[in-house]
Structures are given as structure tokens and as C-alpha cells.
Amino acid sequence: MSRITAMPSGTATLAYDESDLRLAAQAGIRAPSLHNSQPWLFGLRDGAIEIRVDPVRRLATGRAGWAARVACGAAVYNARLALAAAGRPAVVRLHPEPADRDLVARLTPGRPRPATYAEAELYAAVPHRYSNRGPFWAEPVPAEVRVALMAAARAESAWLDLLVGTTALTAFSEIAHGADRVLRRDARYQAELATWTHADHAGDGVPVRAGAPLPEPQDLLPQRLFTDSRRAPGRDYEPEPLIGVLGVAGDQPADQTAAGQALQRVLLTATAAGLDTSMISQPIEVPAARDQLRRSLGRSGYPQIAIRFGYGTPGHPTPRRDLAEVLA
Incomplete structure (x- = not known):
């Protein structure tokens, strides 16, 4: 579970821990990426989960980093779902440090609450989503x-x-x-x-x-x-x-x-x-x-x-x- 730590002022705040990080990353790695290059890294710093571009996996032809950022954004969404499904939703800041170009998101704990029906349904779909490159049938989408x-x-x-x-x-x-x-x-x-x-x-x-x-x-x-x-x-x-x-x-x-x-x-x-x-x-x-x-x-x-x-x-x-x- 998320742990409670004391702030200097004496107030208390929630912080993510290693188990939260692993939960978020396990969902995050199921995101799509161009050529399945998987250009993401997940870390824990000061009780926040950080998602960043892995510079080794940034595609040389990925239009100035566009492909890696879109992929990492998809990983952020999966991580959000995993934390919300566990009752520990995140507050997300995108690119919180302009000087650190590879840091795409920082997730800090929000107020604990049960997952919504929509969050639970989408989280359940995470392991089942993949790109199907075969031909689709003529049946129209309703x-x-x-x-x-x-x-x-x-x-x-x-x-x-x-x-x-x-x-x-x-x-x-x-x-x-x-x-x-x-x-x-x-x-x-x-x-x-x-x-x-x-x-x-x-x-x-x-x-x-x-x-x-x-x-x-x-x-x-x-x-x-x-x-x-x-x-x-x-x-x-x-x-x-x-x-x-x-x-x-x-x-x-x-x-x-x-x-x-x-x-x-x-x-x-x-x-x-x-x-x-x-x-x-x-x-x-x-x-x-x-x-x-x-x-x-x-x-x-x-x-x-x-x-x-x-x-x-x-x-x-x-x-x-x-x-x-x-x-x-």
C-alpha cells in the first residue's frame, strides 16, 4: 500500500512505494510503441513515480522524439489505470522539469478512492490490447x-x-x-x-x-x-x-x-x-x-x-x- 510520510511542516502526505512502482510499470510496459521499441523507464523519486524516455531506445528516425513521447504517454495512461484500480489514483504532471527533456511524467498520489467502473473496465483490457496487423472482416463497427x-x-x-x-x-x-x-x-x-x-x-x-x-x-x-x-x-x-x-x-x-x-x-x-x-x-x-x-x-x-x-x-x-x- 502507499505509505504515509511526515512533511517538514508536520502535516502528512501519501507517497508511492516500490510496490506501487512495480504495479504501475507492469501495466505501463503493455503500452504500444513504434516498432515495439518500448522506449520507457520507470523510477521512484521522493515518493513519486517518474516515467521517462529511455535514450538508448529513442528511434533515430522517430521525428525528433515524437514516437518515444507518444509511446511513453500511452505508458503513463496504463500506469494511471493500474494505480486507480488499486485505489491509489495519481495526480499527473507532464514534462514537469523542462531542463530534463527525457522526463515525460511525474505521478504523485492523489486522494485514495475506489476505482470507477470505467477505470476498472479499461484496466482489465490492458493485457488484452495488442496490434492486430491482419485483415479485418467486413462487419461494420456499431x-x-x-x-x-x-x-x-x-x-x-x-x-x-x-x-x-x-x-x-x-x-x-x-x-x-x-x-x-x-x-x-x-x-x-x-x-x-x-x-x-x-x-x-x-x-x-x-x-x-x-x-x-x-x-x-x-x-x-x-x-x-x-x-x-x-x-x-x-x-x-x-x-x-x-x-x-x-x-x-x-x-x-x-x-x-x-x-x-x-x-x-x-x-x-x-x-x-x-x-x-x-x-x-x-x-x-x-x-x-x-x-x-x-x-x-x-x-x-x-x-x-x-x-x-x-x-x-x-x-x-x-x-x-x-x-x-x-x-x-
């Missing part, structure tokens, strides 16, 4: 679930635009494929991607078995080349996917971390509703494509990630490092 997904983003001060209609999907497809072509021509990017693709059971990266089949010219969406498997000739991968674009008002480091929290809340909301998800980052990784995507949405804010929603055949969760490796 309207009430779509509303819940958009509400989840708003609850974290973000927006989620669900693309409706052929025009919107075609525009997104063209932007995504254009960005993918740019990244495929980047030898440095492709070399880094290859280092995170594994044929065996590693504790990070994307196993070949978790990759999608190789793309075909008619596919609406681009695919990462995590595998060399092919599907039946001429078969559409997914003719009418539900695509959502998540964004926030700003694009500073704290905004990107906040977007990561919103992303994870949306993903867990989808998981709790029985949906599969995967992320599409190519249009965000290429600045010109992201600006084109923003204009196509008519948004004044900044898109931070695109998400694919649907119902599919159970896939293969990517591995996670041991807890001891992420405790600083």
Missing part, C-alpha cells in the same frame, strides 16, 4: 462504439476523426501511400526498421509472425514489411476499413505525451468493446504528409497517429521486456 471511441479521445483533451465515405478514405489512402513511398526510399529508416524486425522470440521489436501479409498494388493502406508471407493473388486486403485520426491542439513535447495518453484510452476502449486495432504512423512520420492530412481533415490542430479499427481473427501479441529491465 455507431455506439464509434461514439465511445470519440468520447475517449475527448476525455483526454484530444480529438478523433473517424473517416466516413469513399472520398475521405481515398484521400487518406493517397496520403498514407505517398508517405510510405518516402520512407521506403530512406535507407536509414529502412535499416532501423530492419533492426526491430525479429524472426525469433526477442523481448522487443516485431516478430515476423506478427506482421501483415506483403502488400499488393490494390491495397487501400500501406503495410510495414515485417514478414515475407503472401496472401491469395488478387484478394483485397481490406476493402472498407474504419480509420480514425487522433490529434491534439499543439505539437510541443507535452502535447505529444498527452496524445499518447489519449491514444491508449481510445485503444483500450476499443479492446473493451471487442474491437481489434492497429496503428498507421507513416502519414505522421513524414512532415509534408502530416500537413496534407491535417488540411484534408479541416483541422487546426496536429494529427499524432492514425488508428485502424475492426473485427478480425485473433493475432499475435508482440513480446515485452522483463520488468527488471525498465526499472531505473
